[in-house]
Amino acid sequence: MGPRDVVPLGAADTARALGVLAGLVAQGAIRRRPRVTPLADRMHWDDRGVETLRTLADRYDRRPVLLRLGVRDMLVPLHVDDARAVLAASPEPFSPASAEKRGALHHFQPDGVLISPTRRRPPRRAWNEAALDTGRPVHAAAPRFDATVTADAAWIAQRALRHDDIGFDDVDDLLWATVREVALGPGARHDVRLTDELLALRGRANWSGVVPVATRRRAAFLQRLHEHVVAAPPNSLAGHGRAAAGDSSAVTSQVAHWLFAFDAARITLWRALAVLAARPALQDDVRREQPDADVLPLARAVVDETLRVWPTTLVLLRETTAPTGWGGTTLDPGTGVVLVSSYWHRDPALGPDADAFRPGTDRSAGLVVPFSAGPVVCPARDVVLHVTSHLLAALVRAVRWEPVTHPGLGHDPLPGSLAHTTVRVAARP
Template structure:
């Protein structure tokens, strides 16, 4: 297994990893996203990854980071292996992930290991199982209100979309009684902003306790038709912060799919391929593992930089264009907009239903311009703003 030179390690850190961290790994930073779009930092990162593969070959590349064993994956089949063999021996609960998410979800499945992780994962899969609530009906209802608002102003921008999206998310998760509780998700956003800094930001226990109290009041109501009605409030309290966190990413993907002119679930999957909301997937080995003749020690961090695998022109002829035809069964194992293997997002189907329904409802109700190929490597959703007109009703 090759070891990167010190210069190439610096290149990997400064051109691939640091820009990703700067944009915000838990909640996006608007100013940095705007700069990242102007500089097209993801294009530079993808080019750096391609250069590393050309220089060192397809095997995992060890970075020279003092005191750590860190490996950058460069081949789709290695991505497939590390995701298929999670959580043992490749744990999802890496030290960086724990430091970030413990600011607002210290008992979530993503920061758990062993039996606790297994129990929490089963709980997520059961509650988020498709068909348990009618998320599509909520999405159509909120999308209709957004169509009316956008048609009256002539503009659909991120601010207006995000307000409608959070009302939708709170209704699905907690019920109609939470629809207008902006304070709940504002507090969660602040906690997530602290999570961006991981180890470097002190805990804000009072803020988290205030968020917990508001959340518990909604969970105790257990409103029929919401996820809150499907399980015990104490168990839900451990997982709901991450569900709301995930809805933020789903909203970003939906807005970008609108910019593409996308349709349905395939449109959502393509937006997540082109601009991954989880640009870095991390795994941490729980025991020594053999890779291409080299034994890597326990505690090795494996890095999957998804923009490279999703938009590598050396492998993907459709890298920089909208290609909904590849879904739902892409021919490349490293196309993982919702991760893959045992660690695949348990809310994948719920997200695709909610986001796809919203996307189609907005497209049916509004007409607006779309992005053309080649599509940018970095797309700042905060700056998306569409002039819109009301679509003519379809003739029967």
């Protein structure tokens, strides 16, 4: 079946669709807003957004809907085949470098692959894949990563044992130190200012189009990051990347993107730990995995399932680069395409347990895209899953975790959102 005919939305349905997008934007696409995210959780914004999109899908026979946002058209696919077609046809004619993404990411990674012009993408992508060992479940520098996360998990466990309970804010700084060491080596571990500056620039990126780029601050951040990249040892991501083939002209911007992306991994780690704390049998199963294995299948599946249930990439954005036929409609160049992750990740097409936590379940009937999909799929997927799953497994090997908040995560169905900063767990020997 070819692409379904597009349905231009009337004023009322446009307002409903814009309400869904506004709720996602309010949470912070580039940096989560600490006050808004818990509010979105309490008010069930994600659940309501999914319900709105399902209502539109039923009303229009899952045809893609087109809405007007100022001077810009936005296409929202509602059938899995249409969504897959968009992702498969990236970067041409559906470019990942949408206007929204270019405006936001320009604040801190002006030469990153995601927002590079089409002609610059292939060599930069090739370097990125070589640096990240894309397609290999275990990165060449994995032994160093594993040693880092094992030591840091022990620190978290000991802190938890000394206190009645522990939350994300209590381990925030330590997890950033983990990220800096994995990406840049031990020389960057204690450079708190590096990631503080990145967080500040990402905060401005949330207001892209409203506030200008802080060019001097960005230049100072990129220079500081460049110095770490130059000094990074071979058993770090950046050090491994220095020896990689491809276009390394944008290496500093790309490493800035790695740091940005690892923030989502930190959020996922804490959500996954919350689920394991509430599900002691599953926690025991993860604990029993071979500790020195290169790949921990169950821990990895738990991380993957956490990303499905609570995606950290709230929307996937594309933009047409040329007049593009879609059913009986021609989309103008510059038409935006929006794929709302939670709509697809909780799609009933995934099976009757779409709202349940089932690590390792085959979800190929639907569209599960925490790392995007198609030719522009995230090249860091394997690295992120490896580091996060090994850190999660090290945490449950160190102590037994119990829920302090959110004991309901032990039962299905799971809520549509989970504010990671509200999760607190306790440790027992």
